Amino acid sequence: MLDVSLIADLPPFEGLEPSALADLVGKARPMRFAKGAHVFAAGTDAQLFFLLLDGHIRVVRITPEGEQVIARYISSGELFGIAPALGMTVYPADAIAAVDCVVLAWPSSIWHDTVALHPGFATNAYKVIGQRLQEAQERIVEMATERVEQRVANAIVKLAQQTGKQTREGVLIDFPVSRQDISEMTGTTLHTVSRLISSWEGAGMVKCGRQKIMVTEGRRLERLARGDRSQVD
Amino acid sequence: MLDVSLIADLPPFEGLEPSALADLVGKARPMRFAKGAHVFAAGTDAQLFFLLLDGHIRVVRITPEGEQVIARYISSGELFGIAPALGMTVYPADAIAAVDCVVLAWPSSIWHDTVALHPGFATNAYKVIGQRLQEAQERIVEMATERVEQRVANAIVKLAQQTGKQTREGVLIDFPVSRQDISEMTGTTLHTVSRLISSWEGAGMVKCGRQKIMVTEGRRLERLARGDRSQVD
DNA sequence: GGGCTTGTTTGCAGGAGCGCAAACTCAATG
DNA sequence: CATTGAGTTTGCGCTCCTGCAAACAAGCCC
Numbered sequence: 001m002l003d004v005s006l007i008a009d010l011p012p013f014e015g016l017e018p019s020a021l022a023d024l025v026g027k028a029r030p031m032r033f034a035k036g037a038h039v040f041a042a043g044t045d046a047q048l049f050f051l052l053l054d055g056h057i058r059v060v061r062i063t064p065e066g067e068q069v070i071a072r073y074i075s076s077g078e079l080f081g082i083a084p085a086l087g088m089t090v091y092p093a094d095a096i097a098a099v100d101c102v103v104l105a106w107p108s109s110i111w112h113d114t115v116a117l118h119p120g121f122a123t124n125a126y127k128v129i130g131q132r133l134q135e136a137q138e139r140i141v142e143m144a145t146e147r148v149e150q151r152v153a154n155a156i157v158k159l160a161q162q163t164g165k166q167t168r169e170g171v172l173i174d175f176p177v178s179r180q181d182i183s184e185m186t187g188t189t190l191h192t193v194s195r196l197i198s199s200w201e202g203a204g205m206v207k208c209g210r211q212k213i214m215v216t217e218g219r220r221l222e223r224l225a226r227g228d229r230s231q232v233d
Numbered sequence: 234m235l236d237v238s239l240i241a242d243l244p245p246f247e248g249l250e251p252s253a254l255a256d257l258v259g260k261a262r263p264m265r266f267a268k269g270a271h272v273f274a275a276g277t278d279a280q281l282f283f284l285l286l287d288g289h290i291r292v293v294r295i296t297p298e299g300e301q302v303i304a305r306y307i308s309s310g311e312l313f314g315i316a317p318a319l320g321m322t323v324y325p326a327d328a329i330a331a332v333d334c335v336v337l338a339w340p341s342s343i344w345h346d347t348v349a350l351h352p353g354f355a356t357n358a359y360k361v362i363g364q365r366l367q368e369a370q371e372r373i374v375e376m377a378t379e380r381v382e383q384r385v386a387n388a389i390v391k392l393a394q395q396t397g398k399q400t401r402e403g404v405l406i407d408f409p410v411s412r413q414d415i416s417e418m419t420g421t422t423l424h425t426v427s428r429l430i431s432s433w434e435g436a437g438m439v440k441c442g443r444q445k446i447m448v449t450e451g452r453r454l455e456r457l458a459r460g461d462r463s464q465v466d
Numbered sequence: 467g468g469g470c471t472t473g474t475t476t477g478c479a480g481g482a483g484c485g486c487a488a489a490c491t492c493a494a495t496g
Numbered sequence: 497c498a499t500t501g502a503g504t505t506t507g508c509g510c511t512c513c514t515g516c517a518a519a520c521a522a523g524c525c526c
Contacts, residue, residue: 067378085363086359126319421514
């Protein structure tokens with residue numbers, strides 16, 4: 001049996017009564033996914049919607065030509081795969097575990113009754129969707145107006161803010177991210193990302209390893225993301 | 234007094250009972266906007282949500298540096314400015330009448346009661362949001378993976394499909410679109426757009442004038458949008 | 467009609483970033 | 497411990513696209 005405390009303090013369930021929480025937990029099924037496993041695949045029947053309890057999940061779109069684009073990373077405590085909320089019957093993208101993950105899954109069929117029964121949950125869920133839409137729009141603006149250097153800097157800053165773990169030396173992104181991953185988030189090549197990160201490492205703004213990025217001077221990176229190149233020299 | 238027939242056949246109200254339609258129409262206020270007028274401005278209080286009855290509306294984001302990016306065009310029959318649906322209290326973008334427009338406006342305050350009262354309307358509205366989110370994601374993929382030529386071709390094809398009027402010579406986009414507008418939809422410069430369109434006009438795929446684009450050979454444009462350059466020579 | 471504004475075309479030089487190729491490094495695995 | 501394979505770094509040439517500049521139409525207003 002699952003405990004209400006699993007979800008009680010998470011943002012999607014904020015403001016819900018204990019009885020509502022118990023109802024939701026009661027209908028949920030816990031699932032585990034090993035690193036690299038698909039939680040769901042683009043185009044398949046959206047039979048479940050999910051809450052990430054632990055881990056990190058990469059949401060990816062693949063073009064007809066086989067190129068990958070990373071739509072976003074899901075952190076623990078977030079809802080994802082909520083296709084039913086938008087009247088969609090298939091998942092629009094792939095969701096892949098970036099590390100070993102624990103999720104709760106609900107049948108999509110209960111979505112409508114659930115939001116009707118727990119209006120607070122509906123409000124929270126739609127707020128999340130609003131934020132994602134906003135985020136997507138901002139990314140379009142970014143792709144349309146900023147240079148690669150700014151976009152890469154921004155992507156790393158955001159990852160650090162979203163999922164960074166403070167260490168003695170700086171903020172460490174706490175799941176494996178390759179140069180290729182960063183390039184797929186920013187619409188460039190792993191080569192360019194590597195060149196940029198190398199130069200930043202030389203300037204002491206980041207410390208990196210294999211699939212590992214630690215931000216040591218967030219301020220300077222943020223300045224780069226804004227397009228300020230005055231200090232690059 | 235407004236008549237139910239104004240909205241009865243529009244997609245957002247599909248499947249609603251006559252009484253629901255009457256209720257909605259009764260609470261709506263008709264408004265007119267002259268070409269170039271702001272329907273709402275980014276960052277202002279989202280006091281109303283809208284339905285476009287006639288005209289075309291351009292939704293625009295402006296960067297801190299003053300660059301514009303066109304998020305989308307709204308065609309008649311579409312809902313827009315539905316910030317309350319996503320728990321937002323301010324509009325996230327500017328909405329500007331591309332031609333003289335007629336809209337219906339409802340107070341945002343009635344959103345929650347309305348969707349509770351008319352679940353069919355809620356479903357339709359969230360479907361629209363889902364489509365917009367999808368569209369935004371697809372545009373991100375496009376910006377990340379396709380070259381300028383493809384994006385511009387695609388933007389014109391979509392405009393023609395969305396709002397094109399069939400004429401004897403081809404499909405005419407039936408509101409004024411400048412080269413600059415196209416560039417703001419695709420993340421390039423008006424110069425590049427002008428060059429591309431000129432060459433397409435030379436190849437007989439489009440016929441253009443001042444703020445006027447007519448697609449004469451959609452097939453070839455679509456092929457360009459897919460990245461097929463075999464016939465360019 | 468004359469002058470002005472706004473949109474469009476075109477040329478040219480330069481640069482950002484890509485594609486290809488090759489070397490390197492680390493980690494895992496038998 | 498050796499080997500393999502995935503991830504990373506780096507160099508070089510090239511291309512697409514931009515940025516700047518200037519000339520050119522086409523409405524629009526007096």
